[in-house]
Amino acid sequence: MIQGFVKDVCQVAFLDILQQNLTDDKAEVLKGKSTKTESDLEDKTLFLTFSRGHPVSDKEIQGFIVRKFGTSVEAIYMDKNPKCLFACVALRSQSDIRKILGDQKLVKLFINGKQVRVRRFVPKRTKL
Secondary structure: OHHHHHHHHHHHHHHHHHHHHOOHHHHHHHOOOOOHHHHHHHHOEEEEEEOOOOOOOHHHHHHHHHHHHOOOEEEEEEOOOOOOOEEEEEEOOHHHHHHHHOOOOEEEEEEOOEEEEEEEOOOOOOOO
16 A cells, blocks of 8 residues: 555655756656656666655755765756655766665665655656
8 A cells, every 4th residue: 555655646746746846857857758868867867765754855865875875876866845755866877876775775864863664766657
C-alpha cells in the first residue's frame, strides 16, 4: 500500500513540482521524452525521502555527500517549501551512486541527526 502511494502520488507530485521550478528543457526531460540526456540524468540521480517534521536543506545534503563520500553533486531538485519531504540529487556519474548505495537498493543515512532514506530515482513513465 505504501509503495503504491509513493508510486502513484509522491512521484507524480514530485515531477509536477520539478516541472514548475525548472526551465523548459529540463521539464521536457522529466516529462518522459526519450533522449540521451534523460537516461543519463536518470542513471545518476538519487531520490531522498526525509522523516516527517525533519526536513533537510539542499546545503545540508550537498555538504554531507561531499564530506562523507567525496562525491560532487551536479544538482539538487527539491520543493521550495521549508517542510519539503523529498529531494532528487543528480550526481556527476553512475559510479557516485555506487559509492553511496553500495549493493543496496535503499540506505538510511543521518544528515545532521535527521534520518534520510536514499534510493535510485525511478521516474514514472507516462503513457502517450
